[in-house]
Structure formats: C-alpha cells, structure tokens
Amino acid sequence: MVLYGAVVVRSFRRYATYRIATLAGVFTNTVFGFLICFVYIALWSQRSGLGGYDIRDAITYAWVAQSLLMTVAVFGGGFQDEFAERVRRGDIAVDLYRPVNLQLWWLAGDLGRAAYHLLARGIPPTVIGAIVFDLRLPGVAGWAVFLVSVTLAVVVSFAVRYLVALTAFWLVDSRGVDYLVGVCATFLSGMLMPLVLFPGWLGELARALPWAATVQVPIDVFLGKDDVLRLLVFQAGWAVVLLLAGQVVTGLATRKLVVQGG
Amino acid sequence: MVNGLRCYLLLAGMWVRATMAYRTSFVSMTLAQFAITSLEFAAILIMFSHVPALGGFTLAEIAFLYGLSGACLGLADLLMGNTERLGERIRRGSLDTMLIRPMPTLVQIAADEFALRRIGRIAQSGCVLGWAIAALEVTWTWDRLVLLPITITSGAAIFCAVLVLGAAFQFVAQDAAEVTNAFTYGGDRLTQYPLTIYPPELIRAVTFLVPLGFINWYPALHMLDRTDPLGLPAAVRFASPLVAALLCAVAGLAWRAGIRRYRSTGS
Numbered sequence: 001m002v003l004y005g006a007v008v009v010r011s012f013r014r015y016a017t018y019r020i021a022t023l024a025g026v027f028t029n030t031v032f033g034f035l036i037c038f039v040y041i042a043l044w045s046q047r048s049g050l051g052g053y054d055i056r057d058a059i060t061y062a063w064v065a066q067s068l069l070m071t072v073a074v075f076g077g078g079f080q081d082e083f084a085e086r087v088r089r090g091d092i093a094v095d096l097y098r099p100v101n102l103q104l105w106w107l108a109g110d111l112g113r114a115a116y117h118l119l120a121r122g123i124p125p126t127v128i129g130a131i132v133f134d135l136r137l138p139g140v141a142g143w144a145v146f147l148v149s150v151t152l153a154v155v156v157s158f159a160v161r162y163l164v165a166l167t168a169f170w171l172v173d174s175r176g177v178d179y180l181v182g183v184c185a186t187f188l189s190g191m192l193m194p195l196v197l198f199p200g201w202l203g204e205l206a207r208a209l210p211w212a213a214t215v216q217v218p219i220d221v222f223l224g225k226d227d228v229l230r231l232l233v234f235q236a237g238w239a240v241v242l243l244l245a246g247q248v249v250t251g252l253a254t255r256k257l258v259v260q261g262g
Numbered sequence: 263m264v265n266g267l268r269c270y271l272l273l274a275g276m277w278v279r280a281t282m283a284y285r286t287s288f289v290s291m292t293l294a295q296f297a298i299t300s301l302e303f304a305a306i307l308i309m310f311s312h313v314p315a316l317g318g319f320t321l322a323e324i325a326f327l328y329g330l331s332g333a334c335l336g337l338a339d340l341l342m343g344n345t346e347r348l349g350e351r352i353r354r355g356s357l358d359t360m361l362i363r364p365m366p367t368l369v370q371i372a373a374d375e376f377a378l379r380r381i382g383r384i385a386q387s388g389c390v391l392g393w394a395i396a397a398l399e400v401t402w403t404w405d406r407l408v409l410l411p412i413t414i415t416s417g418a419a420i421f422c423a424v425l426v427l428g429a430a431f432q433f434v435a436q437d438a439a440e441v442t443n444a445f446t447y448g449g450d451r452l453t454q455y456p457l458t459i460y461p462p463e464l465i466r467a468v469t470f471l472v473p474l475g476f477i478n479w480y481p482a483l484h485m486l487d488r489t490d491p492l493g494l495p496a497a498v499r500f501a502s503p504l505v506a507a508l509l510c511a512v513a514g515l516a517w518r519a520g521i522r523r524y525r526s527t528g529s
Contacts, residue, residue, distance in 0.1 A: 021437035031444040034464075035451050039309075039316075042459035046313050173287075179294040186301060193305040197312065 003100065004108040011112025016120070026124045029066040033125050037062040037133065051196030057223050060136045061194055063129030064219050067122040071114050071150065072157040072214040074191045076182050079110050080161045084178075087168040096254060103246045107158055114154040136223055145228055149221040152235035156213040159242030160185070166246070169253035184209075190216030210238040269365045273373035281378050288379060295382030302454070303328060303390055317459035322397035323486055324455065329391025330478035331453040334417030335446060336384035342372045342422045343380060345429035349436040358526050368426070368517055398486070406485045409500070413485075416506035417477040421446060423506070423513035424474075430513070433520035449474040458491050465492055476505040 040058040048054055053061065069075075083106060086092045095102060129135055138146060164181050168174040186192055188211040195206045195216045206212060213235040221231050281288050306328065310321045319327075348371060351357040360370045400406070428442025435441075449472075457465045457479050468475040469492065483490055484499040 018437050020435050021440065024435070024438040024440040028440050028444040028448065031448045032451070035448060038460050038464075039455055042317050042455075043309055043313060050312055176290055176294075179291070179298075183294070183298050183301065186298070187304070192301060193308055197308055199308065199311050 004104060007105060007108035008112040008115070011109040012116045013112075015113050015116040022120045025070065025121055029069060029121060029125045030128050033063050033066040033129055034132075036066070037129070051194060052225065053194065053196060053223075056134060056136050057225075058194070059129070059133050060223060061219050063126050063133075063135060064222050065191055065215055066125040066129075067118075068150070068153070068215050068218060069191065070117040070121040072153045072189075072218075073110075073114075073117075073161065074157075074185050074189055074215065076161060076164075076178060076185070078113055078161075079106050079158075080165045080178070083162075083165040084168040084174045087165075088172060092257070096257075102250055102254075103162060103243065106162060107155070107243075110158045110161075111151075111154060118150065138222055138224060142222070142224060145232070146218065146222050149218040149232060149235060152232065152239055153214045153218045155239045156210050156235060156242060157185075159239060159246055160210055162246045163242065163249060166249050166253050169256060185211055185214070188212065189214045190219070194219075210242060213238050266366045266369045269369045270373045273370065274376040277373070277376035278378050291379040292382040292385075295379055296386045299332065299383045299386045302451075303386075306454070317456040319456040319458070322394050322399075325390050325394035326398060326486065327456060327478055327482055328454045329387050329389075329394050330413060330417065330482065331450050332387030333384055333391060333414055334477050335421050335450045336380060336387055337414070337418035338421030338425060339383065339446070340377070340380040341418070342425045343377065344373075344375055345371050345425050346439050346442055347371075348429040349432040349439050352432070352436055352524075355526075357524070367521060371429070400486060409481050409485055413478060413481040413502060416502040419506035420473065420477050420502075420509055421449065423509040424449065426510075426513040426517050430516035430520040433524055445472065445474070449477065453477050453479055462492065469494070469498075473505045473509060476502040 037059050040062050041055060044050055044053065044055040044058045050058075073080075083092075086095065095105070098105065126135070130137065160181065164177055165174065167177045171177065188195070188206050188209055190206075190212065195203060195212055197203075198206050207216065217231050217235055220226055221228055303325075306321075306324060309316065310324075314320070316324060345368070348357070351360075351371070357367075357371075360367050360374075363370065424445045425442060428439070428445065431441060432438060452460075452468065452474060457468070457475060465475065469480075480490075480499045481502050482488075484496075490498070
C-alpha cells in the first residue's frame with residue numbers, strides 16, 4: 001500500500017513539472033468552455049428543460065466537462081501510450097519482475113496524474129466559468145460526493161484504457177484499437193454533448209456504457225441530478241467489472257508473453 | 263518562393279511514398295479520422311433533433327458553415343499541421359539539423375512527416391458541404407459560385423497563418439503547443455456555428471482582433487443572403503482574401519523573428 005502511494009506521489013510530481021504546458025492547456029480548456037457554453041445557451045434558451053436540464057445546468061455542464069477532460073483522460077494518452085510502447089519494445093519484462101500487481105502499479109501512476117490534472121487543469125476552468133456565469137455549484141457535502149465520483153470516474157477510465165493497452169500484447173501496434181476506443185470515449189462519455197440529449201435507444205445505450213461513468217455521471221453528481229447513491233453504484237459497478245477483466249486479461253497476456261534473451 | 267514550393271513537394275512526396283508502404287495502416291487511419299470528425303457533426307444532428315433552428319440558422323445553413331470551416335482547417339492541417347511540433351523539435355535538437363540544410367526551415371518543418379491521412383477530415387467536411395449545398399435553397403449566382411473556392415482558399419490560408427503564429431510562439435514558450443489548439447480546433451468549433459449565437463463582444467473580437475470570422479462567416483453571409491448582426495459594410499463579406507494575406511504576412515514576420523531569436527541549447 002505504501003509502495004502504491006509512493007507511485008501516486010511520484011507520478012503527480014512528474015506531471016507537475018510542465019508548468020507552461022499546464023498553463024497553455026488551461027487557456028485552451030477555457031476557450032472551449034466559453035464556445036461550448038454559448039452553443040448550449042442557444043439550445044436551451046429555445047427548449048428549457050431539455051433532457052431534464054435547465055439553462056443553468058447546461059452552462060455548468062459545459063464548464064465542469066472541460067474541467068474533467070484531462071482528469072479522466074477522455075482523449076487517452078498518458079500511461080496508455082507508454083505501456084503499449086513498453087510492450088512493443090519488450091521493456092514490459094522489467095515491469096513483470098517487480099513484486100507488484102501490474103494493473104495496480106499502472107493504476108497508481110494514473111491516479112497521480114489524475115490528481116494533478118484535477119488540481120491544475122480542473123479547478124481553473126470551473127472557477128473562470130463561475131466568475132463569468134451563474135453556475136449551479138454543490139454544497140459542502142456535494143463537493144465531497146463529487147470528489148468520490150471523480151475518483152471512480154478516473155478508475156473506470158483507467159480500466160478501459162488499460163484493457164486497450166493490453167491489446168498491444170497481441171496486436172503489437174495497438175494504435176488502431178486506441179483510435180476506435182478514442183472515438184467511443186469522446187462521443188459516449190458526454191464530452192461532446194450531454195448524453196441526456198441522445199435520442200431513444202442510442203441514449204439508453206450511451207447512458208449504460210462505462211464511458212458514461214467518466215463524464216456524464218460525475219457531472220450529474222455535481223448538479224445533484226438523479227439519486228446520488230444510484231449514480232455512484234453505477235460507477236463502482238463498472239470499475240469493479242473492468243478491473244477484474246483487466247486482471248484476467250493480464251493473466252492471459254503474461255502467459256502468452258515470451259521474453260527473449262538472458 | 264518557387265524553390266520553397268519545390269522543396270515542399272519533394273519532401274511531401276517522399277513521405278507519401280513512405281506512407282503507402284503501409285497501405286492498410288494508411289487506409290484505417292484515414293477512415294478513423296473521417297469517423298472522429300463525423301462525430302462533431304453527429305452532435306449537431308442530435309441538437310437539431312430537438313430544435314428546428316440554432317441562432318436563427320437552419321440545419322442546412324449550419325452544415326454549410328461546418329463544411330466550409332472543416333475543409334479550411336483540414337487543408338491547413340494537411341499542409342502546415344506539423345509546425346505544431348516545433349517545441350518538441352527544439353527540445354530534441356532536431357531543429358538544428360534542419361537549420362543547416364539548404365532548404366527553407368519552415369518548409370522542412372511543415373513537410374516533415376507529411377501526414378496524408380489528414381485528408382480524412384477534408385473528405386468528411388467535403389461530404390457535409392456537398393450535402394449542405396444540395397439542401398440549401400440558395401440561387402447560385404456567379405458571384406456566389408466564385409466566392410465559394412475563394413472562401414475555402416483564404417480560410418485555409420488563415421488557419422495556416424494561425425498554425426505558423428502558434429509555432430513562432432513556441433520559440434518563446436516551448437511547451438505551449440496547446441495554445442494553438444484554442445485557435446485552430448477552437449476556431450473551427452467557433453465558426454461551425456453561426457456567430458449569431460455568440461455575444462456581440464465575441465463577434466467583434468473574432469472580426470477585428472483574431473480574424474477567425476473571415477474563415478467562413480462573412481463570405482457565407484453573402485452566399486446565404488443573410489444580414490450581418492454587427493451591421494458592417496457589405497465589402498467585409500469579400501474581404502477574406504485580403505485578411506488572409508495580411509495575417510500570413512504577420513505570421514511570416516513572427517516566424518522570422520522567432521528563428522532569429524533561436525539560440526539552440528549549446529552543448
């Protein structure tokens with residue numbers, strides 16, 4: 001446990017090194033926050049109550065989504081590329097020597113990254129949004145529950161990306177799967193558009209898939225929509241299922257792996 | 263200029279041949295890019311399943327704006343997109359290698375690892391644009407017809423200038439590549455929608471400050487026969503080529519200033 005904690009802290013520091021890049025990212029998130037916000041205003045000012053959101057909910061959605069973008073790594077990147085690269089080069093053999101659980105080791109690293117991104121890339125856009133617009137902010141208890149929900153969102157996002165990265169054991173070049181999952185993550189997480197707007201069966205499906213747990217559900221927790229407990233159980237359920245799947249596939253992958261040389 | 267163009271074609275051609283060595287990979291990456299950019303349009307379609315118009319514009323009109331803007335960004339991304347990686351080149355020292363070659367540096371940076379798969383975005387925008395033109399109830403008089411290719415060319419030039427300006431900024435701040443995204447992808451997102459949905463201050467800012475409005479909005483006002491929310495003179499609708507030329511000149515100067523300022527890392 002202490003070991004995983006150390007990995008979390010070091011991963012946090014690793015990402016915290018690039019200050020200018022963080023600043024540049026915050027700038028871009030903020031620009032997008034404004035742009036998306038005005039589109040939602042145009043939409044909800046015509047149809048208030050659309051998808052169970054009023055205009056204030058929609059504006060809040062736009063800003064919190066920008067805050068979550070990097071934290072839950074909607075566009076992938078981070079450990080995923082590194083992991084696949086290590087499999088391709090064979091460095092993964094070194095990781096397997098370590099007396100740790102492979103999945104938990106990388107999860108710890110991703111949690112450290114997410115913690116940094118939540119602080120540095122997450123807080124500024126929502127604060128700027130709250131200064132310019134009248135956002136629907138949660139109370140003290142609401143913030144605490146939101147933090148739990150974001151943590152679960154990161155775990156679900158990690159578990160999906162870990163499974164994708166594991167395909168490198170079979171495919172060598174996992175970029176194709178990477179792209180495909182990236183498409184799903186962008187569209188089905190609610191990053192592009194709240195899932196509550198998706199019509200009919202597409203909406204039902206999108207709201208049931210694990211990607212919903214990464215953006216749409218944490219924002220619903222933030223806004224106090226639906227039953228909070230139900231939302232958290234939904235996230236935790238996917239987290240457990242996907243982590244277990246990751247464990248099984250890791251077993252299959254390492255059994256398949258042949259390390260050459262001495 | 264002619265020499266630069268020749269160099270660009272030479273380098274790009276080489277990378278295209280290299281890409282074609284892995285044909286399946288090229289096809290799948292191009293299709294993937296087509297799919298990813300299609301999602302943005304799918305989001306617009308989802309919105310239009312709830313409302314008949316957005317900012318006073320119909321789906322066909324917004325598809326027209328979307329297609330124009332996407333085609334411009336796609337072209338610029340294909341031609342100059344790699345300039346975004348300047349900061350990485352500075353860090354790795356590969357810019358220094360380029361500086362000693364007898365070819366314009368900007369050309370080398372833009373054409374190195376020329377990514378033909380980016381035609382995926384152009385193709386997707388082209389499809390949407392084609393559909394929009396068919397669905398629009400516009401009388402295509404000759405002035406509107408001529409304005410269409412002019413708009414795409416100058417819009418692409420504006421995005422190219424933005425990319426070069428972003429690259430020049432990386433001489434000052436190496437890790438700031440993402441700032442450019444706010445103006446390229448951000449500019450694309452901004453101009454996909456009619457500017458009527460934004461507050462007037464923002465419309466003024468993208469007209470006079472960062473002239474992203476000239477990518478498609480002002481010429482489209484003429485082609486779609488719409489009134490200007492700012493009430494600017496009609497000449498503005500034909501000013502895109504001029505704005506593009508000016509912005510390219512500014513970007514060129516900024517690039518020169520950046521290269522002059524560059525002092526490698528030493529060793």
